[in-house]
Amino acid sequence: MTDHSTHPVTTEDAAREAEHYGHIMPLWVLAGVLLTLVVLTVATVAATWVDLEPWNLAIALGIATVKAALVVLYFMHLRYDHPFNALVFVTALLFLAMFLGGALTDTIQYQPDIESYRESRQM
Amino acid sequence: MHDLILFAQSRGGYWLPPPDSSTAGDVDRVFYFILGVASFFFVLIVALMCLFVILYRRRPGVEAPGSASHNNLLEITWTIIPVILVVIMFYMGFTTYLDIRTSPRQAYDIRVVGQKWSWVFSYPNGHVAPELHVPVDRPVRLTMTSEDVIHSLFIPAFRVKMDLVPGRYTTTWFHPLRAGTYDLYCTEYCGTGHSDMLSKVVVHKPGEFETWLEQAANLLASMTPVEAGAELTRRNGCLTCHSTDGTAKVGPSFKGIYGQRHTFTNGTSAEVDDNYIRQSILEPMALIRQGYQPAMPTYKGRLKDQEITAIIEYIESLK
Amino acid sequence: MAKSESTTRPPDDADPGSVEAPRPHAAADHHRPFLAHHYQSYKQQFEAGKLGMWIFLLTEILLFGGLFCAYAVYRANHPEIFIYAHHFLDKNLGAINTAVLIFSSFTMAWGVRCAQLNQRKLLMVMLSLTLLCACGFLGIKYVEYKHKWEDGLLWAGKYHPVEHAEPADHAARPPGRPEAQSALQRPEGPRYAGIFFSIYFMMTGLHGLHVLAGMAAIAWILVRAANGHFNSHYFGPVDYVGLYWHLVDLIWIYLFPLLYLIH
Amino acid sequence: MSDLLTEPRPAAAPSMDNYLTHARGFWSWALTLDHKRIGVMYLVSIVASFFLGGLFAELIRTELIGPGRTIMGKDMYNQVFTLHGAVMVFLFIIPGIPAALGNFVLPIMLGAKDVAFPRLNLASYYLWIVGAVFFVFVLVLGGLDTGWTFYTPYSTTTDTRVVLAVTGAFILGFSSIFTGLNFIATIHMLRPPGMTWFRLPLFLWALYATALIQVLATPVLGITLFLVGVERLLGLGIFDPKLGGDPVLFQHFFWFYSHPAVYIMILPGMGIISEVISVFSRKHIFGYKFIAISSIAIALLGFLVWGHHMFTSGQSKLASVIFSALTFSVSIPSAIKVFNWLATMYKGSIALLTPMLYALTFIFLFGIGGLTGLFLGALATDVHLHDTYFIVAHFHYVMVGGTLSAFLAGIHYWWPKITGRMYSEFWGRIGALMVFVGFNLTFFPQFALGSRGMPRRYYDYGEMLGEHPEFYGYHFLSTLGSYLLGIALFLVMIYLIASLFNGHRAVANPWGGATLEWQCSSPPPHDNFPVQPHVGDPYAVRNFQYDPDVGGYVRVAQTAKPEHPLHPSAH
Numbered sequence A: 001m002t003d004h005s006t007h008p009v010t011t012e013d014a015a016r017e018a019e020h021y022g023h024i025m026p027l028w029v030l031a032g033v034l035l036t037l038v039v040l041t042v043a044t045v046a047a048t049w050v051d052l053e054p055w056n057l058a059i060a061l062g063i064a065t066v067k068a069a070l071v072v073l074y075f076m077h078l079r080y081d082h083p084f085n086a087l088v089f090v091t092a093l094l095f096l097a098m099f100l101g102g103a104l105t106d107t108i109q110y111q112p113d114i115e116s117y118r119e120s121r122q123m
Numbered sequence B: 001m002h003d004l005i006l007f008a009q010s011r012g013g014y015w016l017p018p019p020d021s022s023t024a025g026d027v028d029r030v031f032y033f034i035l036g037v038a039s040f041f042f043v044l045i046v047a048l049m050c051l052f053v054i055l056y057r058r059r060p061g062v063e064a065p066g067s068a069s070h071n072n073l074l075e076i077t078w079t080i081i082p083v084i085l086v087v088i089m090f091y092m093g094f095t096t097y098l099d100i101r102t103s104p105r106q107a108y109d110i111r112v113v114g115q116k117w118s119w120v121f122s123y124p125n126g127h128v129a130p131e132l133h134v135p136v137d138r139p140v141r142l143t144m145t146s147e148d149v150i151h152s153l154f155i156p157a158f159r160v161k162m163d164l165v166p167g168r169y170t171t172t173w174f175h176p177l178r179a180g181t182y183d184l185y186c187t188e189y190c191g192t193g194h195s196d197m198l199s200k201v202v203v204h205k206p207g208e209f210e211t212w213l214e215q216a217a218n219l220l221a222s223m224t225p226v227e228a229g230a231e232l233t234r235r236n237g238c239l240t241c242h243s244t245d246g247t248a249k250v251g252p253s254f255k256g257i258y259g260q261r262h263t264f265t266n267g268t269s270a271e272v273d274d275n276y277i278r279q280s281i282l283e284p285m286a287l288i289r290q291g292y293q294p295a296m297p298t299y300k301g302r303l304k305d306q307e308i309t310a311i312i313e314y315i316e317s318l319k
Numbered sequence C: 001m002a003k004s005e006s007t008t009r010p011p012d013d014a015d016p017g018s019v020e021a022p023r024p025h026a027a028a029d030h031h032r033p034f035l036a037h038h039y040q041s042y043k044q045q046f047e048a049g050k051l052g053m054w055i056f057l058l059t060e061i062l063l064f065g066g067l068f069c070a071y072a073v074y075r076a077n078h079p080e081i082f083i084y085a086h087h088f089l090d091k092n093l094g095a096i097n098t099a100v101l102i103f104s105s106f107t108m109a110w111g112v113r114c115a116q117l118n119q120r121k122l123l124m125v126m127l128s129l130t131l132l133c134a135c136g137f138l139g140i141k142y143v144e145y146k147h148k149w150e151d152g153l154l155w156a157g158k159y160h161p162v163e164h165a166e167p168a169d170h171a172a173r174p175p176g177r178p179e180a181q182s183a184l185q186r187p188e189g190p191r192y193a194g195i196f197f198s199i200y201f202m203m204t205g206l207h208g209l210h211v212l213a214g215m216a217a218i219a220w221i222l223v224r225a226a227n228g229h230f231n232s233h234y235f236g237p238v239d240y241v242g243l244y245w246h247l248v249d250l251i252w253i254y255l256f257p258l259l260y261l262i263h
Numbered sequence D: 001m002s003d004l005l006t007e008p009r010p011a012a013a014p015s016m017d018n019y020l021t022h023a024r025g026f027w028s029w030a031l032t033l034d035h036k037r038i039g040v041m042y043l044v045s046i047v048a049s050f051f052l053g054g055l056f057a058e059l060i061r062t063e064l065i066g067p068g069r070t071i072m073g074k075d076m077y078n079q080v081f082t083l084h085g086a087v088m089v090f091l092f093i094i095p096g097i098p099a100a101l102g103n104f105v106l107p108i109m110l111g112a113k114d115v116a117f118p119r120l121n122l123a124s125y126y127l128w129i130v131g132a133v134f135f136v137f138v139l140v141l142g143g144l145d146t147g148w149t150f151y152t153p154y155s156t157t158t159d160t161r162v163v164l165a166v167t168g169a170f171i172l173g174f175s176s177i178f179t180g181l182n183f184i185a186t187i188h189m190l191r192p193p194g195m196t197w198f199r200l201p202l203f204l205w206a207l208y209a210t211a212l213i214q215v216l217a218t219p220v221l222g223i224t225l226f227l228v229g230v231e232r233l234l235g236l237g238i239f240d241p242k243l244g245g246d247p248v249l250f251q252h253f254f255w256f257y258s259h260p261a262v263y264i265m266i267l268p269g270m271g272i273i274s275e276v277i278s279v280f281s282r283k284h285i286f287g288y289k290f291i292a293i294s295s296i297a298i299a300l301l302g303f304l305v306w307g308h309h310m311f312t313s314g315q316s317k318l319a320s321v322i323f324s325a326l327t328f329s330v331s332i333p334s335a336i337k338v339f340n341w342l343a344t345m346y347k348g349s350i351a352l353l354t355p356m357l358y359a360l361t362f363i364f365l366f367g368i369g370g371l372t373g374l375f376l377g378a379l380a381t382d383v384h385l386h387d388t389y390f391i392v393a394h395f396h397y398v399m400v401g402g403t404l405s406a407f408l409a410g411i412h413y414w415w416p417k418i419t420g421r422m423y424s425e426f427w428g429r430i431g432a433l434m435v436f437v438g439f440n441l442t443f444f445p446q447f448a449l450g451s452r453g454m455p456r457r458y459y460d461y462g463e464m465l466g467e468h469p470e471f472y473g474y475h476f477l478s479t480l481g482s483y484l485l486g487i488a489l490f491l492v493m494i495y496l497i498a499s500l501f502n503g504h505r506a507v508a509n510p511w512g513g514a515t516l517e518w519q520c521s522s523p524p525p526h527d528n529f530p531v532q533p534h535v536g537d538p539y540a541v542r543n544f545q546y547d548p549d550v551g552g553y554v555r556v557a558q559t560a561k562p563e564h565p566l567h568p569s570a571h
């Protein structure tokens, strides 16, 4: 992927090759994504009008994730980009999940110790 | 310098203090198991290192004999063996830890409050003391919290340690095996007096604990108010911030303040009388004496009314 | 910088160690502006820049990650605070702001396309539009902050809601939800309701700072575009700033439902 | 024995244009984009902070030479150990090897002309300077007494300069992020033809793994410190129980960075050791792929274990058990490395020159430090040992015994390359020996202190601690040791500086290394390589033979004869 053995070594080659790089997004794709995003925004607001407990949070986050995916894949060209850049992005989410998971697991477990303290002090 | 080198102690071995709680022995077993494994590998590694340095030292004109540059079987062997050993270590540490953290149901309950820089232990009958008194051969559970910053209660002989966290309870327990007096340290850094935040654990002989508790709780009945006041200021940790000899510590000295006029940071002033002292103890933040920080915790709900009266009499007596 | 150094460098054949063919790139520097001396081609430089940008975005995600973690921990353990306090946020303003940011992302993405296609004028239009949206976003944010300030709905240490402080979205409040109702009856709300606002201000505040930084970057790109720096060979900076801007949008896409749309 | 090497013949006059002579004047340094010059500036700055941190260490040890007050009061002591820890960690050891030696060596080893983003590299250096200036402000404007760990609510209530300090550390964090980002991009994008992943020298694998941690963990430190600062200034409350916050959550935040950070500290050191052991044993490194992958494994696994600093903090039992189990997983890749280094020495041709002495010191001391980590990873024993001097001893064994030894090994190893001069081998060996003895004398007694119950961050250990006469003796020994260590390090500095003036000129390849930096002249030219170097196996050290005419090693044609009659299939 990042092996440069095929890289041109002469100026002319380099110049020629430089003409073509980077993916150009067709305008209709960009506009389509914009439209979808707006529709989804309306949808996520609308979803709060109905009581679907306990699913409301999941729906809100689900829609947000679809929106985020659209932005990442098309506005940010990740779909056409180097796979390694996608790996970088996914890694960020993975490590964030790890951090969140660890902290959440623990705080939920010890919450009773905080609650009983607050009760005993009538706070 | 004669004590520079202390050889094996009678119990607990060279490294650890004598184990005096029911779980301490198990902790020590884990310790010595890991020590054994670690020593083995350390000696092996250093021995090989020295051997190679001697055997294969560079000599002019002699090229290295050489050997293979990889060997998967070997690599796997020295991966697997440590894996097995650390799994055992984890398991031993884990089971003993569960014992340390899971208190038996019929434990004797003592509440602990940590504050800068003293300990307050409260017993079921309402008595408070700056030292931890416990009966021998009976599990004791400590339910702990802190008034200000994080502290940590550490009793080396019992191999227990647990933080005291403001805004919540933490618990630990131990089962002392022998009567005696043991060290108790604060092991979470908590500011200026961190290294003074020390106390003792007194493990009473069978039957003696109850007598002690009864007498100690009945302070006001068995002592004059001034004596009781002196004892109360000691037990409640007042003396970590207030001296009785006129030197200023974190707070002003008690000596001679009764009857003085003090000015406060808000510009007002007042004479130190019974009411003022009572207020200082119950609402310390209301009036802050000039030249001092608002550092004193409130004792509302922790001192009974007669106890405060006794303290006032004691302060009055300090001329 | 790299360029000016290369001009002061002695010519290659004066290099004592150089015995083979002269390096291909050195002499070409003048003909290929903005190509740093240690890259072989624009493409290589572009890809390196892009990788660098993605790694930077990764660090941004983890920076915000701390706040998301705080959010998750408090929401999981004290849902009542969130249910109570989010009523003070204005869903409509939040939704409008979401739309504004999404639109700015669109113009930014279009801008990148313009740069790739040598459309200098259109690129400048797109960047200006993006900047405009950013201003709009911050303007709305300012209105929201101002209300909170006036109502004393600040972070925990300064959380003193004034008497008349009322949830901003009466209409949106579901009528049949007693716990939210009863919580609202207490003047201060559930205990420690201020924590919600601590998190709210940290998240939107840090996000706002990023919007500001993004605006500075876009302005810089705009100036360079005006100077005609970008073309189909060299448009990296537009793309990088675009990526950054989209990330700012991305974070808002999560902040909006997490803060405004709690049920 | 190897005196052939210690007295190299003066080499021919160095080529006219090297990176030191390329341009002159203050601004040619201050605004340079050359990774080598940035590396040198980092090196000087970092060594200066190390000496500052070391000065604080000597103050700590002097205060503790006996019980009671010796030279300072309690508050002062608390500030001194805090600043010692903070300076050593944030200013010295985290940027230490990557930003100083790594910056200098990485592009050359890779065969590149510079790092991917030279301007970012310079920015990273200036951020370091700004961060350091903040620490200096802290020092003169009232100090800091939170411990390097900034635990809340102490850090949000003490009246020392916490906001300045967290701002400084925040900025240093970004400096570190930029270095890491640059290194990852460089290793990905600027490898010349032939430099495949499995031809990367192990030092570069280590730097790559380090950079992964730098970019993944440091942002979390940034937000944590930011929250602490805002909490102090505005009363944010997220970590403050009085406002409904949770101080234990702070510890999760802090250690999510700071545990992986300990691998930022050690991994580059391990990388240096891999280079040095192979070169000075004149043998191909053993188990190249295992060592390379184990660096990445340490970096990634290191993210899963942060809770092992919180076994007694009120962390739940469940979390503690998980974190303990995961902690042990990190020790396996470390063990793999140690065994591979030993196997590399087996049947080598070992020259005990200074870098090698430090490498052996590393194995010895890191062995102790790492193995004592096992006592801490095990739950039951950590409850007893947590926050005692056992911890202090553990982390000094890994950070000083490990990283500092590796740093010294690296400085000596690359000294000829960086400065173009040879240091005095005689004094080098004396220094290494003194460091070894002084270090063990300082820190070994602390294991005994700690396991017997002496808490850390204690100003005093008089009678009030109970009947512990042995504490006096151990502390006394430790202080003596620290003086010896201080003198040793001072000596090292002296002879290294002296070598700049009277050292022999260094040849291109004085040790016989096969990595690319030894193929360019010493010091390297401005652009690193006049011609693309030949990329081969970085550990084919046998392809380089000592040439008395050159006074150093030169590449020889691959010999066809078997390496050894008994091992015909070697390599």
Ligand code: HEA
Residues within 6 Å of the ligand: B037, B041, B042, B045, B082, B085, B086, D149, D262, D263, D265, D266, D308, D309, D327, D328, D330, D331, D332, D334, D335, D336, D338, D366, D367, D369, D370, D371, D373, D374, D376, D377, D378, D382, D385, D386, D387, D391, D394, D395, D398, D399, D402, D403
């Ligand atoms: C360079 C820094 C560095 C490194 C590399 C390490 C490495 C390790 N550390 Fe350490 N640690 C610190 C720096 C470091 N640490 C610091 C600074 C603190 C204290 C912070 C503070 O509170 O101020 C600390 C504290 C600390 C604690 C918390 C203690 C407490 O406060 O209660 C723990 C607990 O698990 C721990 C464990 C480990 C382990 C298991 C390793 C492992 O990675 C070690 C692996 C290495 C080996 C195991 C040795 C090599 C292998 C062999 C010789 C083969 C044989 C091996 C086996 C049989 C397994 N460390």
Ligand code: HEA
Residues within 6 Å of the ligand: D050, D051, D053, D054, D055, D057, D058, D060, D061, D081, D082, D084, D085, D086, D088, D089, D092, D093, D146, D147, D148, D149, D392, D396, D399, D400, D404, D442, D456, D457, D458, D459, D478, D482, D485, D486, D487, D489, D490
């Ligand atoms: C890279 C990290 C690093 C390094 C290199 C060191 C190096 C040293 N450390 Fe430090 N230390 C820490 C990181 C480090 N430390 C951390 C993180 C803490 C925890 C802080 C906290 O609790 O918050 C700590 C805490 C700590 C303590 C515990 C304090 C306490 O808990 O109360 C002690 C006590 O002995 C100590 C001692 C030393 C000594 C003697 C050295 C020696 O190795 C230093 C040797 C170096 C020199 C001496 C400088 C060089 C030579 C000279 C300057 C020449 C001589 C000149 C003069 C003397 C003028 N350190």
Ligand code: CUA
Residues within 6 Å of the ligand: B114, B115, B117, B150, B151, B152, B186, B187, B188, B189, B190, B191, B193, B194, B195, B197
């Ligand atoms: Cu209380 Cu330390």
Ligand SMILES: [Cu+2]
Residues within 6 Å of the ligand: D258, D259, D262, D305, D306, D308, D309
């Ligand atoms: Cu750790």
